[in-house]
Amino acid sequence: MTALAGPAFPAPPRRLGLRGGLRNTSTLTWRSVLKIRTNMEDVLGLSLNPIMFLLLFTYVFGGAIAGGTHAYLQFELPGILVLSVVFATLGTGLMLNQDIAGGVFDRFRSLPIARWAPLAGAVLGDMVRYMISVAITLGFGMILGFRITTSALSAFAGCLLVLAFALAMCWVSALIGLLAKTPQGVQWFGSLIYFPLTFGSNVLVPTQTMPGWLQAFVKVNPMTDLTEAVRGLLVGGPVATPVIRSLLWAVGIFAVFAPLAVRVYRRKT
Amino acid sequence: MRYDAATPNAIEATGLVKRFGKTTALAGVDIVAGQGRVLGVLGPNGAGKTTAVRILATLLRPDGGQARVCGYDVVGDAHRVRQLIGLTGQYASVDEGLSGTNNLIMIGRLLGLDRRAARARAADLLGRFDLAAAAARPVKTYSGGMRRRLDLAASLVGSPRVLYLDEPTTGLDPRSRTDVWHMVRELVSDGVTVLLTTQYLDEADQLAHDILVIDRGTVIATGTPDELKARTGRQVLRISPSDPARLAEAAALVEAACGAKVTTDAEVGAVSASVASTALLPRIVRELDARGIELAEFTLRKPSLDEVFFALTGRPADGKDSGTRELEGSKP
Known part of the structure; x- marks a missing residue:
């Protein structure tokens, strides 16, 4: 055998075990992380979006809602943390959509790898993007005058909670990315789901200020629980119930949308 | 080194049927490729060539018939089939955001090579495909020809026993085309079976041991190039x-x-x-x-294969009567 045919590979086993699947996932996560570095536009967007949210909401709404920008910043920053990260998960769907259109997923599907690994790799790699988003929101908020009034550990737990929730939400985004035919479709469908979900919550204003019918929606919206939990962990307030509810939501969303996305992906033939 | 002496045919498909909505892309196609041979699949645009390749590469499930690659069923034993095949599609399916090296390392790692072996294999293939100088650059900066060469290299990382080349030289300059032909011959001399679809009949004439002509989802002729020529x-x-x-x-x-x-x-x-x-x-x-x-x-x-093709299908091989892109299942 000459060198073009390459090194010998092991004889073909019938199935790939979970360990093999996890190894595939780690390779594909590495790929997603590498891609972040070569896509500076995305990194720029990830960084500027929270800055824009913070500046706009603090100085446009601050006076009207809380009677002062500093008081409002303390109230809204946990919400904007949630907002930025949840919107950043849309990128997962967009990238999957491009991968499919570009034929890279055809290559993956012709390789002897776990069927779920390309999706799991894309989602895990994107965690790095969400960390960037969290760091910028918190960092820029502090420059504007935001102060953590609990403890560093508690604030860290708040950031982890947001990331855990993002890990669940990006499966929703992945499903949209798999179902939409074009990147524009991902944007539109994503907006239709993400806007009511994020703004129809206590992210920017207290629930009590809304009409009753809207309160009913806001109270069952997972974003409300998540924002309340992050507020509690960053600036004080009730913690236990909203944290547990947020985690349950995250597990629930993951349990529904991850298998659904994998199913749609496998059927995409 | 041959995978299974009891299975003389690397590809064996019988009665493949595939429908897309109301269009029938394949209406009962038999495909046989002996080990270490090059099977050229010819046909006008929309004839069903790519559909057949996608079924044999486990990317599509047939609606009827069955296909075996190296003795393994492409549906029931897809995971095994995937360990034996390499695929280069009509459009280079490489990751635009990664460098050439990282594209190949990724595939090597996915195929179970360790870090060092994956890196060595990537460097070796990049050298062979004349991409060493561009190895560290993101693929989005590559020219069309470089992309296709990388795509070919990517399909070889796993040392496939069966290689599908779906119009591998479309859009390549004459020199790169000759390089691809050279590579195909080298692989075949190692015992690799190649299924080649092409619109360039001189390419089939140069490379293929056997030829299958598909038109409108059915096989209209099979034989060696000489047999087909004699048939006219x-x-x-x-x-x-x-x-x-x-x-x-x-x-x-x-x-x-x-x-x-x-x-x-x-x-x-x-x-x-x-x-x-x-x-x-x-x-x-x-x-x-x-x-x-x-x-x-x-x-x-x-007669040249072009003349044969014209005699068989009543139209030239480049299918000028259809769009430039082969749409699956579309009528030519």
Whole structure:
């Protein structure tokens, strides 16, 4: 055998075990992380979006809602943390959509790898993007005058909670990315789901200020629980119930949308 | 090193059917490729070539029929089939956001090579495909030809036993095309089986041991290139008189002998005719001799695959009557 045919590979086993699947996932996560570095536009967007949210909401709404920008910043920053990260998960769907259109997923599907690994790799790699988003929101908020009034550990737990929730939400985004035919479709469908979900919550204003019918929606919206939990962990307030509810939501969303996305992906033939 | 001596055919498909909505892309296609041979699949745009490749590469499930690759069923044993195949599609499926090296390392790692082996394999393949200088650059900066070469390299990382090349040289310059041909021959000499779809019939003529012609989802001809050429039953005769002044006279004589129209090329001083039977040749030679027409050239050649293709399908191979892109299941 000459060198073009390459090194010998092991004889073909019938199935790939979970360990093999996890190894595939780690390779594909590495790929997603590498891609972040070569896509500076995305990194720029990830960084500027929270800055824009913070500046706009603090100085446009601050006076009207809380009677002062500093008081409002303390109230809204946990919400904007949630907002930025949840919107950043849309990128997962967009990238999957491009991968499919570009034929890279055809290559993956012709390789002897776990069927779920390309999706799991894309989602895990994107965690790095969400960390960037969290760091910028918190960092820029502090420059504007935001102060953590609990403890560093508690604030860290708040950031982890947001990331855990993002890990669940990006499966929703992945499903949209798999179902939409074009990147524009991902944007539109994503907006239709993400806007009511994020703004129809206590992210920017207290629930009590809304009409009753809207309160009913806001109270069952997972974003409300998540924002309340992050507020509690960053600036004080009730913690236990909203944290547990947020985690349950995250597990629930993951349990529904991850298998659904994998199913749609496998059927995409 | 051969995977299974009991299975002489690397690819064996019978009665493959695939429908997309109301269009039937494949209406019962049999495909057989012997180990270590090159099977050229020809057909106009939309004939079903790519659909067949996608089924054999486990990317599509057939609606009917079955296919085995190295003895493994492409549906029931897809994971095993994937360990034995390499695929290069019509459009380079490499990751635009990664460098050439990282694209190949990724695939090596996915195939179970350790970090060092994956890196070594990537460097080796990049060198062979003349991409070493661009190895560290993101693929989005590559030219079309470089992308296709990387795509080919990517399909070889796993040392496939069966390689599918779906129009591998479309859009390549002549030199790169020759390089690809060279690579295919080298792989075949290692025992790799190659299924090649192409629109360039000279490519099939150069590489393929066996040819399958598909049109509108059915197989309309199979055989070796020579068998297919023989099937048209005609050969091409070409003569040029030593004295160019006697070209017209020679043309009239050949035309009378063949009973068919001849083509006269006054510039090079040659007459060509399609002859149905070689029995005519002695007669033509005798008559030319009787008139004292001396010949500078007298050749008889088999028809080109282009001519065969035209005779079989009634249209040229490049399918100018359809769009430039092969749409699955679309009518040509």
